[in-house]
Amino acid sequence: MQKQKPLTNRATIIDVARLSGFSASTVSIVLNEAPLSRYVAAGTKEHIRAVATKLGYRPDAFARSLRSRRTHTIGIMVSDISDPFCTLILQGIEKALYKTSYLPIIMIAHNQRKQFERHIEMMLERRVEGLIVVANWLFGGFDVLTDIEKNQIPTVGVGRDLTARRVRSLQVDNEAGGYAAARHLYELGHREILVLRGPSELADSERRWQGVQCFAAEAGLRLASRRVAQLAPAIEPTSGFAEGFRLTSKMIERGIDFTAILAFDDLTALGAIRALRQAGRQVPESCSVIGFDDVPLAAVSTPGLTTIRQPMEQMGRLAAEWVLDSLSAPKLTETPSDPATLHLLPPELIVRESTAPPCSRTASK
Amino acid sequence: MQKQKPLTNRATIIDVARLSGFSASTVSIVLNEAPLSRYVAAGTKEHIRAVATKLGYRPDAFARSLRSRRTHTIGIMVSDISDPFCTLILQGIEKALYKTSYLPIIMIAHNQRKQFERHIEMMLERRVEGLIVVANWLFGGFDVLTDIEKNQIPTVGVGRDLTARRVRSLQVDNEAGGYAAARHLYELGHREILVLRGPSELADSERRWQGVQCFAAEAGLRLASRRVAQLAPAIEPTSGFAEGFRLTSKMIERGIDFTAILAFDDLTALGAIRALRQAGRQVPESCSVIGFDDVPLAAVSTPGLTTIRQPMEQMGRLAAEWVLDSLSAPKLTETPSDPATLHLLPPELIVRESTAPPCSRTASK
DNA sequence: TTGTACGCGTTATCAA
DNA sequence: TTGATAACGCGTACAA
Numbered sequence: 001m002q003k004q005k006p007l008t009n010r011a012t013i014i015d016v017a018r019l020s021g022f023s024a025s026t027v028s029i030v031l032n033e034a035p036l037s038r039y040v041a042a043g044t045k046e047h048i049r050a051v052a053t054k055l056g057y058r059p060d061a062f063a064r065s066l067r068s069r070r071t072h073t074i075g076i077m078v079s080d081i082s083d084p085f086c087t088l089i090l091q092g093i094e095k096a097l098y099k100t101s102y103l104p105i106i107m108i109a110h111n112q113r114k115q116f117e118r119h120i121e122m123m124l125e126r127r128v129e130g131l132i133v134v135a136n137w138l139f140g141g142f143d144v145l146t147d148i149e150k151n152q153i154p155t156v157g158v159g160r161d162l163t164a165r166r167v168r169s170l171q172v173d174n175e176a177g178g179y180a181a182a183r184h185l186y187e188l189g190h191r192e193i194l195v196l197r198g199p200s201e202l203a204d205s206e207r208r209w210q211g212v213q214c215f216a217a218e219a220g221l222r223l224a225s226r227r228v229a230q231l232a233p234a235i236e237p238t239s240g241f242a243e244g245f246r247l248t249s250k251m252i253e254r255g256i257d258f259t260a261i262l263a264f265d266d267l268t269a270l271g272a273i274r275a276l277r278q279a280g281r282q283v284p285e286s287c288s289v290i291g292f293d294d295v296p297l298a299a300v301s302t303p304g305l306t307t308i309r310q311p312m313e314q315m316g317r318l319a320a321e322w323v324l325d326s327l328s329a330p331k332l333t334e335t336p337s338d339p340a341t342l343h344l345l346p347p348e349l350i351v352r353e354s355t356a357p358p359c360s361r362t363a364s365k
Numbered sequence: 366m367q368k369q370k371p372l373t374n375r376a377t378i379i380d381v382a383r384l385s386g387f388s389a390s391t392v393s394i395v396l397n398e399a400p401l402s403r404y405v406a407a408g409t410k411e412h413i414r415a416v417a418t419k420l421g422y423r424p425d426a427f428a429r430s431l432r433s434r435r436t437h438t439i440g441i442m443v444s445d446i447s448d449p450f451c452t453l454i455l456q457g458i459e460k461a462l463y464k465t466s467y468l469p470i471i472m473i474a475h476n477q478r479k480q481f482e483r484h485i486e487m488m489l490e491r492r493v494e495g496l497i498v499v500a501n502w503l504f505g506g507f508d509v510l511t512d513i514e515k516n517q518i519p520t521v522g523v524g525r526d527l528t529a530r531r532v533r534s535l536q537v538d539n540e541a542g543g544y545a546a547a548r549h550l551y552e553l554g555h556r557e558i559l560v561l562r563g564p565s566e567l568a569d570s571e572r573r574w575q576g577v578q579c580f581a582a583e584a585g586l587r588l589a590s591r592r593v594a595q596l597a598p599a600i601e602p603t604s605g606f607a608e609g610f611r612l613t614s615k616m617i618e619r620g621i622d623f624t625a626i627l628a629f630d631d632l633t634a635l636g637a638i639r640a641l642r643q644a645g646r647q648v649p650e651s652c653s654v655i656g657f658d659d660v661p662l663a664a665v666s667t668p669g670l671t672t673i674r675q676p677m678e679q680m681g682r683l684a685a686e687w688v689l690d691s692l693s694a695p696k697l698t699e700t701p702s703d704p705a706t707l708h709l710l711p712p713e714l715i716v717r718e719s720t721a722p723p724c725s726r727t728a729s730k
Numbered sequence: 731t732t733g734t735a736c737g738c739g740t741t742a743t744c745a746a
Numbered sequence: 747t748t749g750a751t752a753a754c755g756c757g758t759a760c761a762a
Contacts, residue, residue, distance in 0.1 A: 012740090013740065024740080024741090025748075027736080029741090059739085064426045066431055066740075067739090067742085068740080081459070082731075139594075207530060222581055270666070295664070296447070301662070301665075377755060388734080389755090389756080389757095394757090397757080401758090404731055431738045431740095431755080431756075432756050432758085433756085566749090664747085
């Protein structure tokens, strides 16, 4: 029958001090297991701890940070939370951070510059010690990052190349990915390949396309320009599906021959598959399709989608580790001329059911 | 010893005061546009603002909150960030919160009780003013929420029924959803329906199943027990795919007839489709399939998946609004006997291509 | 119209 | 071994 105080405010360290009969300093030392707590009598410690739990005492992060000048906080700016690409990277970051005492502060920009800016403001006010920017698709200018730059907050970009903004970045090797995709189709025997390039505003599009061209040149494969299409500029990542569908349908209507489709990403590939099916063509029997990313749905769609995997979890983990490193590393020199490196991770070919050798009757040669 | 140096040497309000020649209080009043700023000379304001921006001054959220006793922060606990279900709810919450001055602090529990607990601790230390728990799948006991209870923090649960923990909750009407799914298949003409029930530990499973049974009773539809299977208990939401595949394959092997499958959720449905395809049956020509949730991949898989939509964004929005309401509402009475209502939202039937009338040759009767 | 003084909860420093 | 005190950065009565 213990009557509890209707605390509008919670127990503070002073309450614990009063009730335990010791000073706030001692309480602080004991509860934080500070070095000095070695000299505190065991009984005292025990008593103080008992009182603390009894009162449900919890240190106030705000007061603590104000005093210690440390927030133990890392800001994570995600461009789009409904995109599994970002989500998996986030997962990797989370896992890496969870082991440490750092708390991730996740903010979602919804692909809007305005929100991005506002969130950056908030992060600065919250004194994040590091920042990770997870971006996939378009994302306007990143000029806002200069704010970060001025404030000397260690920043890492994942998914997009932000080195132009002087931000160390982490990305899959798009060129190698494009190369691997083209090679896979070629080795299966495909010679008439429809290439659905990504939107022009995305740097990734160009890199993957270069990888494809590079392989074609090496293998002596001819990429007829009539079999190359480019996705229209798009705001949302999901618009890749509609574009893949539209472009593939158009090619079929025009009567252009092809035995395989090399799509910009998984969603584009799925759109292409829908178009093929609508035209009465089975995948992979009458047309192979390969995607890019290896988003979770690639594994559960039917047929399972052959694709180029980006090591998203690993990318997230690495980004987190980089930030953590620069946090713990002594800032020996101020290097404003630091050239902000771009780190490329190897992609991996994941073969599922959507690719197969071309059917003899379909192969026109 | 070396003097304690700030990690980031930013401008404080005092710097602004010094450089502008006015006192800190005047600066504070001006920059916050406090009521008293009405009496400050326009020139003074302008000057102070200029100095502030010149110095890149940014108020420190920690100091501010410490003083004002308000954090303007709402904790959001997400059970699994890689589950699109959670992600869409999060989206709704975000959008609703963005309009306000409240900042969402997102934490991810990765479906692990331990992490859940630790994050709850952190949220309390960060003095969140409200809490939203977004959960889909299993999630151990929620006893930890008693902490929250004690601290009198307004809490809303989304996706799972947490009323047993005295947490106001928001959920789709699972029974109505099951009912609608069964009805859709029945109205298309299906009489031999394979039902893949959800895992037994999930309360949703039972409710959906009751909806199905309810419709069957009303329509005089007989649900043969040999055509009812139940997913094995599972930790991850994605295991629904494997289970859907396994159970459907087993049914086919056993030679059990059915013209349609009513799956527990979209992933289960996709697993079923995979199994059907492997057995040489086309969807929807030789078997219809209906899912539940309307996760984004339902729209982009081929064939497009007919499903029961949960209004996830709306659920998120509502949850946010509820929390906001209890924050602004005057706490007139302490009502520890408050029965924590469960609010049910209507599901919606989304018809795509995976359902069709049974083919005459397939229908065995 | 502007400045002074104090308090928010913690922790580091020094004194006892 | 423990306690007193001063900061951390900001907002706001109250005084001027």
